[in-house]
Amino acid sequence: MDEKVLMKGTDALSEAAVQAGCRCYFGYPITPQNEIPEYMSRRMEEVGGVFLQGESEIASINMVLGAAATGARAMTSSSSPGISLKQEGLSFMAALELPAVIVNINRGGPGLGNIAPSQGDYYQATRGGGHGDYRMPVYAPASVQELYDITMQTFDVADKYRTPVMILGDGMTGQIVEPIIAHEYIRPAEDLPPKDYILDGAQGRPSRIIKSLILDVREMEEHNWKLKRKYDLMKQELPQWEEFMTDDAKMTIIAYGTAARIAKGAVKRARSQGLKVGLLRPITLWPFPDEAIISVAKKSKIFLVFEMSTGQMIDDVRLAVEGRVPCEFYGRPGGIVPAPQELARIIERYWLQKEL
Amino acid sequence: MDRFSVFSSRLVDKSENFTSGHRACQGCAEALAVRHVMKALGRDTIVAMSTGCMEIISSPLPLTAWKVPWIHNAFENSAAVISGCEAGMKAMMRKGIIPQKKINFVAMGGDGATADIGMGPLSGALERGHDMVYICYDNEAYMNTGIQRSSSTPFGASTTTSPAGKDSMGQHTQKKNMPQIAVAHDIPYVATACPSFPFDLIEKVKKAAEMPGAAYVHILSVCPTGWRIQPQDAIKYGRLAIDSCVFPLYEVVNGEYRLTYTPYRKLPVTEYLKGQGRFRHLTDKEIQLIQDKVDRDYQKILKRCEEGR
Numbered sequence: 164m165d166e167k168v169l170m171k172g173t174d175a176l177s178e179a180a181v182q183a184g185c186r187c188y189f190g191y192p193i194t195p196q197n198e199i200p201e202y203m204s205r206r207m208e209e210v211g212g213v214f215l216q217g218e219s220e221i222a223s224i225n226m227v228l229g230a231a232a233t234g235a236r237a238m239t240s241s242s243s244p245g246i247s248l249k250q251e252g253l254s255f256m257a258a259l260e261l262p263a264v265i266v267n268i269n270r271g272g273p274g275l276g277n278i279a280p281s282q283g284d285y286y287q288a289t290r291g292g293g294h295g296d297y298r299m300p301v302y303a304p305a306s307v308q309e310l311y312d313i314t315m316q317t318f319d320v321a322d323k324y325r326t327p328v329m330i331l332g333d334g335m336t337g338q339i340v341e342p343i344i345a346h347e348y349i350r351p352a353e354d355l356p357p358k359d360y361i362l363d364g365a366q367g368r369p370s371r372i373i374k375s376l377i378l379d380v381r382e383m384e385e386h387n388w389k390l391k392r393k394y395d396l397m398k399q400e401l402p403q404w405e406e407f408m409t410d411d412a413k414m415t416i417i418a419y420g421t422a423a424r425i426a427k428g429a430v431k432r433a434r435s436q437g438l439k440v441g442l443l444r445p446i447t448l449w450p451f452p453d454e455a456i457i458s459v460a461k462k463s464k465i466f467l468v469f470e471m472s473t474g475q476m477i478d479d480v481r482l483a484v485e486g487r488v489p490c491e492f493y494g495r496p497g498g499i500v501p502a503p504q505e506l507a508r509i510i511e512r513y514w515l516q517k518e519l
Numbered sequence: 520m521d522r523f524s525v526f527s528s529r530l531v532d533k534s535e536n537f538t539s540g541h542r543a544c545q546g547c548a549e550a551l552a553v554r555h556v557m558k559a560l561g562r563d564t565i566v567a568m569s570t571g572c573m574e575i576i577s578s579p580l581p582l583t584a585w586k587v588p589w590i591h592n593a594f595e596n597s598a599a600v601i602s603g604c605e606a607g608m609k610a611m612m613r614k615g616i617i618p619q620k621k622i623n624f625v626a627m628g629g630d631g632a633t634a635d636i637g638m639g640p641l642s643g644a645l646e647r648g649h650d651m652v653y654i655c656y657d658n659e660a661y662m663n664t665g666i667q668r669s670s671s672t673p674f675g676a677s678t679t680t681s682p683a684g685k686d687s688m689g690q691h692t693q694k695k696n697m698p699q700i701a702v703a704h705d706i707p708y709v710a711t712a713c714p715s716f717p718f719d720l721i722e723k724v725k726k727a728a729e730m731p732g733a734a735y736v737h738i739l740s741v742c743p744t745g746w747r748i749q750p751q752d753a754i755k756y757g758r759l760a761i762d763s764c765v766f767p768l769y770e771v772v773n774g775e776y777r778l779t780y781t782p783y784r785k786l787p788v789t790e791y792l793k794g795q796g797r798f799r800h801l802t803d804k805e806i807q808l809i810q811d812k813v814d815r816d817y818q819k820i821l822k823r824c825e826e827g828r
Contacts, residue, residue, distance in 0.1 A: 190680070192631070192664040197679070200667065204680040208687055216668060216680050219595065219636035244593060275570060275593065 167342040173198035175307045179314035182348040186212035187237040189226040194278045195334040196268035199240040220245040224252030231261035234361035240266035254293030258375035262321035269333040271498035279498025280334035285475035289449040298394045301329045301448040303420040307341035319351045335421040403446035404455045412441030413519045415463040419445050428503030433510045456483035466490045532558045541584040542576040546750025549656045549740035552714040559724035564623040567601040569632035570594045572663040595637040598644035601626040605649045623728045624651040630671035631661045634695045645704040645733045652727045652734045658742035666745045670695040676797045683800040701735035708734035710770035715757030739766045747796020759791040764817040776823040
């Protein structure tokens, strides 16, 4: 298992889910994530799992909800317009504290948009998206290997905190083919909490209740605070990020996912010209790696946030920075994937402008 | 169709409201169906179309194949959007802002948009009885996204999410009977059609548009790409579907059934199944199951037609 194999992003994600013990997959066709249900329809038959294609995204997410309530490791995937339909289910699962993994292969929007890679769903993913006072861990892998590893990890995170978890990729991370080590699932070091909430028949034990209708305002307030405590714990334990050449960087690029891959190339180019530029790549978008941003802000003179959107993550960067360094922005929305050269030119421009 | 002794192609409207130059695959019978439908409807038509093959191929803006007002909406909403269009125009006409005129309000969708995700809005529109026509182009899978199964995929067909193989025989559920669901709404007009029988199709769409209230037309559209057949065979397979009674052509006017085409000689389903790549894995036993089901369903339709006499 430890030798390298060539794998497509969506296949790696699907296989990692199967390895991590996901035996319930509920999908619905939408480009550019069709390879996930297609892979699962074949693979689930082989491993004795369940593949079901719902009649809509709403059906699929609620099938996930049902499966999670029985204690199964369940997953669904979609792309931007489909994820909008799934928001009701996400809000319910956050309220019911049911674990599941939701994959969003982000495409250009708003509306039907197109099927090209985009990062326009950042707000929707990190701000909850659905109604009510909830949060949801969001992971943004940038390579096929990371997609594989993070998919396995998300099932553990979901079970540990009893929460839906989102993997936010895009057309690029899904379609790219890279060599990866498709290792077996490694159980987390600490034991996951027992699933003592699942509905599996109350014979010989008191009945359990999973519900989100709480009419008593005091009870509802307590439920909200309970969730808040859980989210605070996640904020301490979950943030993940990658730093690349930030130690002596005067300018730091902040980018995630596909944009970070481009940014890495641009940073290398800038370095070859003698510009001291670094890259900070948040891997978790919620909880946002504030600490990392603050520590890099102490070293850098300027931040350049690069996104394949009109500027969404820059809000989180600014919140974390609290005015310590100026934050500039460069974005290419609508499905355009710029080359590293383009970003390198922008870096050079700011470098000269700010006289670094 | 049987009430007309002569059908001449010269008498069909020559104007094209769905023009050539669109991006459909070679041999797409669905694009042909849209063309015939638009001939039948004429220019005074507003079309609301769900996401799907026909939307993608006909509207790569700024290019468009449509010569009528056309609105595109999300997958599940064409019936709801056309309900809004109809209600809006009604109000505008009542206020005298737009002159009184007979306008055809037409919603179109594929089988996924109709039988799966858009079923709720469609049912709502039929129940409310808007003066509209809903046209379902049924190519028996989600062809636009790459041949995934839908609830309209027939028993035994292999698709990318119901793959045939060692452990699977392909789609293992029966095709959802959408025309019957529409009939159950007690609407004035329901019909099935196929572009292999263009005059029948045109007549039915005209009837559907003229009938006050909601009408539903279900069009079997052969998809060479998804059915794994040669592009030049699309019309042939449409005929075979009807001649083998897999897809009988009938209409239901105010609850009364009428068969609009009786096959001269009823063909066995093998004639229809053979040559289609999506059915190539089927065993004799499974084909017999399909034959039995087709016979049963056809008898049901015949019985209902007799009751209507």
